[in-house]
Every structure is written in structure tokens, then in C-alpha cells.
Amino acid sequence: MFIDSHAHLFYPDFKDDLDEVIRRASDAGVKFFVVPGTNVETSKQAIALSERYEAVYACVGIHPLDMAEADDGALREIEKLSEHKKVVAIGEIGLDYYYDTTPKDKQQRMFRSQIEIAIRRNLPIVVHTRDSMDDAVSTVEEMIQRNEYWRSQQATSNSRFLAPKGVFHCFSGDALTARRLFMLGFLVSYPGIVTFKNSPAVETLKTIGYDHIMLETDSPYLTPAPHRGKRNEPMYIPEIGKKIAEVCKATDKDVARTTTYNAKRLFNIGSLGDPVFTYSLGRSLYINLTIRCDADCIFCDRKGEAVVKGHNLKITREPTVREVIEEIKDPKAYDEIVFCGYGEPTIRFDAVKEIGAWVKANGGKVRLNTDGHGSLINKRNIAPELRNVVDTVSISLNSVDPRQYGELMRINGEKNHAAMVEFAGEAKKYVSEVVMSVVGMDDVDIEKAKRYVEDVLGVKYRVRPYF
Numbered sequence: 529m530f531i532d533s534h535a536h537l538f539y540p541d542f543k544d545d546l547d548e549v550i551r552r553a554s555d556a557g558v559k560f561f562v563v564p565g566t567n568v569e570t571s572k573q574a575i576a577l578s579e580r581y582e583a584v585y586a587c588v589g590i591h592p593l594d595m596a597e598a599d600d601g602a603l604r605e606i607e608k609l610s611e612h613k614k615v616v617a618i619g620e621i622g623l624d625y626y627y628d629t630t631p632k633d634k635q636q637r638m639f640r641s642q643i644e645i646a647i648r649r650n651l652p653i654v655v656h657t658r659d660s661m662d663d664a665v666s667t668v669e670e671m672i673q674r675n676e677y678w679r680s681q682q683a684t685s686n687s688r689f690l691a692p693k694g695v696f697h698c699f700s701g702d703a704l705t706a707r708r709l710f711m712l713g714f715l716v717s718y719p720g721i722v723t724f725k726n727s728p729a730v731e732t733l734k735t736i737g738y739d740h741i742m743l744e745t746d747s748p749y750l751t752p753a754p755h756r757g758k759r760n761e762p763m764y765i766p767e768i769g770k771k772i773a774e775v776c777k778a779t780d781k782d783v784a785r786t787t788t789y790n791a792k793r794l795f796n797i798g799s800l801g802d803p804v805f806t807y808s809l810g811r812s813l814y815i816n817l818t819i820r821c822d823a824d825c826i827f828c829d830r831k832g833e834a835v836v837k838g839h840n841l842k843i844t845r846e847p848t849v850r851e852v853i854e855e856i857k858d859p860k861a862y863d864e865i866v867f868c869g870y871g872e873p874t875i876r877f878d879a880v881k882e883i884g885a886w887v888k889a890n891g892g893k894v895r896l897n898t899d900g901h902g903s904l905i906n907k908r909n910i911a912p913e914l915r916n917v918v919d920t921v922s923i924s925l926n927s928v929d930p931r932q933y934g935e936l937m938r939i940n941g942e943k944n945h946a947a948m949v950e951f952a953g954e955a956k957k958y959v960s961e962v963v964m965s966v967v968g969m970d971d972v973d974i975e976k977a978k979r980y981v982e983d984v985l986g987v988k989y990r991v992r993p994y995f
């Protein structure tokens with residue numbers, strides 16, 4: 529299932545066949561449509577469409593290219609319209625320095641005023657930029673500083689997936705700008721431009737992945753290849769998703785689920801899905817054995833929403849061995865069965881052993897993703913018990929410096945770092961592969977970590993990007 533997070537379905541281009549357009553999209557799996565207004569008039573039209581079609585939701589706002597005529601009265605009308613029950617955001621708003629239709633200072637004033645409306649109404653914003661990325665990002669940054677509610681969400685959230693404040697649609701920025709936005713609690717969305725030849729968006733996507741993105745068509749504009757020249761319409765969303773999956777080396781399903789989840793959550797549309805005991809990503813099946821952990825990493829979303837690529841991992845009880853085995857069914861159907869999730873699997877080491885042994889006996893491959901504290905947790909050297917249970921052990925190294933390790937994981941750095949290193953050395957004796965990974969954060973020395981892992985510990989090394 530997909531959501532078109534940005535389609536101007538009120539344009540005259542659609543006046544004759546909108547029923548057909550919506551039906552075609554729905555047949556292609558696109559189930560919801562978010563229609564942003566561009567001024568008072570089209571905001572009303574977007575609302576009218578949301579009343580006519582259950583699957584349509586509206587955004588109301590004054591687009592930078594429509595700001596020349598707009599005054600405070602128009603802003604008051606937008607705020608009034610935003611009370612409609614199918615209005616899910618203020619948008620599209622923003623800054624456009626490409627077309628010189630409205631002086632910059634007026635654009636900035638109206639952008640800020642509309643952000644204030646969104647904050648008052650507790651709605652996200654849909655941001656348009658053109659040649660104005662830096663100013664637009666600085667403006668939202670400044671508004672976060674100025675607004676207590678937005679600021680409090682920054683400060684108190686345990687999550688790298690902050691309560692989303694909005695989206696930069698048709699995103700044209702680079703990876704660093706994207707990351708700045710993610711840290712502020714914004715998403716970015718991509719239309720058909722990702723299918724164009726030499727699109728810079730492709731390079732950005734390779735770095736940022738698809739965790740924080742949404743799909744959009746921006747219909748009737750920006751028709752994806754190979755349909756360029758024709759009117760754009762929401763039924764092309766799966767093709768955009770397919771291209772993004774190809775760029776990010778992911779499956780179409782993973783991109784569809786993740787981007788749909790992001791849109792549902794941002795716009796508060798539909799239900800977000802029940803927690804799961806097992807979940808598939810790529811060609812592997814992951815086991816969510818527990819949400820308990822002996823650490824409390826600063827970058828971990830365990831105590832936040834605990835969602836991974838659209839899968840809700842926030843279980844309220846732990847699965848039994850039987851339940852997990854029943855869900856796996858056929859281990860050979862997957863590349864790997866992975867103990868993972870937002871928790872430390874070795875806290876349930878008996879279950880790991882039982883399930884792992886069953887998977888291997890039935891022709892599957894097993895990976896254990898762990899913080900490496902299993903021997904500390906179980907008060908014995910557990911490595912020998914991994915024989916015939918696990919093929920690969922992936923340990924989060926996080927940092928080679930015990931002090932930094934302790935700070936990142938909010939645990940006793942000295943003791944746990946030593947235990948983790950010892951476990952890596954022991955595990956090497958009993959499983960075919962040991963990998964150690966670090967999250968590439970600004971102040972982690974990933975080169976030093978690489979030398980340490982490969983030369984000192986003699987195991988494989990992997991950097992996980994912090995996006």
C-alpha cells in the first residue's frame with residue numbers, strides 16, 4: 529500500500545476524470561492522497577475534494593508563489609480553514625527565490641506566520657523551497673528555538689525519530705541538509721525527479737536511505753520517466769517507490785511500507801499497525817524477541833516509538849519460542865533469520881538457543897545482533913553455547929574508547945567494553961563469522977575503530993550510517 533503525500537488534484541487538469549484518476553491509483557495500491565492548497569481558493573478546493581473522496585486529505589496554506597496578493601486576512605482564513613477535520617497540515621508554504629514574484633522579506637514573514645498557525649493548530653507543515661533551501665531550513669530551526677512546544681519535543685525525545693513537524697517536499701538538498709532536517713524532526717519527500725537521468729536526488733538518496741522519506745507525485749507536474757510529457761497522476765507512485773528501492777538497494781515492499789508509515793504518522797492518517805514478533809526486511813526475517821536491554825543508547829529508539837522501517841516493534845509481551853517458530857515456518861525461505869529488534873536478545877538466551885538450533889536444523893542461517901554483553905548478563909561465558917545455534921554474530925562496537933562507549937550507551941563503559949571485547953574474541957572460536965559495527969556519528973573515530981576491529985580483534989568491520 530502507498531500514499532501519495534503531495535498531489536494537487538484540484539488543478540483543472542483533473543476536472544474531467546478525477547474519479548478515474550483516483551480509481552487507477554487505488555488499483556495500483558495508492559490508497560490515500562494528500563492534497564496541498566496553494567492559496568485560500570485552492571485550499572478550499574482541496575477541502576472540497578477531501579469531502580468528496582474518503583481517501584483524500586487536505587492541506588491549507590499560501591504557497592510562496594501566491595504570496596504577492598496575500599495579506600493578513602488571507603492568513604486568518606487559512607487558520608480558519610485548518611479547523612476542518614480532514615485538514616492534516618499547513619501547506620504548502622515556504623520560500624521560492626527562483627521566480628521573483630514576491631519580495632523575500634514578505635515571503636519570510638508569511639512563511640513564519642504560517643508556521644505559527646501550524647504550531648497553534650498542532651499540525652505539521654509542508655514546505656516548498658526553490659533556490660532557498662538554507663533560508664528555509666534556518667527558518668524552521670529558528671522557529672523551533674522560539675516555540676516552546678516544538679522545542680520541548682526536541683529536548684525530551686529519546687528518539688532519533690522525533691515527533692514529525694513537517695516535510696520538505698520535492699527535496700532538492702544534499703545529504704547533509706537532509707540529515708540536519710531529520711535531526712530537527714522533519715521528513716523529506718521525493719517525486720518523479722528521482723527517475724530522471726542524472727538526477728542529483730539519486731546521489732542524496734544513496735547516502736540518506738529511505739528511513740525518513742515519503743513518496744509524492746506533485747501531480748500534475750514532474751511526471752516520472754518514462755511517462756514524461758504526459759500529465760502526472762498518483763498511479764505512478766509505485767514506480768517512484770521502485771526507483772528509490774533500486775537506488776537504496778532495498779525491496780519495493782520495504783520502501784512502500786516505510787514511506788507509507790512515515791506519511792501516516794506525519795499526517796495522522798489511518799492506523800500505524802500492531803507490534804510484531806517477527807518482521808521481514810530485504811530477504812531476511814528478523815526476530816523481535818524482547819524490548820528489554822541492559823543498555824540505554826542515546827541513538828536508540830527503544831523507549832521511543834520503536835519502529836523499524838514501518839514495522840512496529842513496541843511489543844507489550846515477549847513471544848514464546850513456539851510462537852516465533854510458527855511465524856518463521858520455513859527457515860529456507862529467507863537468506864538469514866536474525867535476532868534483532870529493539871532489545872538485547874541474549875537477555876533471553878535460552879530462547880535464542882532453542883530457536884537458533886531449530887532454524888539451523890531446518891536448513892536456515894542464523895545471525896545474532898547483540899551488544900556483546902551476553903556473558904555479563906548471563907553470568908557465564910556464553911560463547912561456547914553458540915556452536916550449532918548461530919552462524920554470524922554482529923556486535924555493536926559503538927566506540928573503541930571505553931569512556932565514550934559508556935557515554936553513548938549510558939552504562940559502565942569500562943566494565944561493559946571489556947566484556948564486549950572479550951565476547952568478540954570468544955565468539956570467534958565458535959561461530960563462522962563475527963562482525964563488529966559502529967554507528968557513523970560525528971564524534972566517533974570510525975577509522976580508528978576499523979583498525980582496532982580488523983587488526984587487533986581480527987574480525988569483520990562495518991559502519992552503519994547514522995540516518
Ligand code: SF4
Nearest residue numbers: 821823824825828871
Ligand atoms: S544495545 Fe541496542 S537495543 Fe540496547 S539500547 Fe543500545 S541500541 Fe538499543
Ligand SMILES: [Zn+2]
Nearest residue numbers: 534564620746
Ligand atoms: Zn506542490
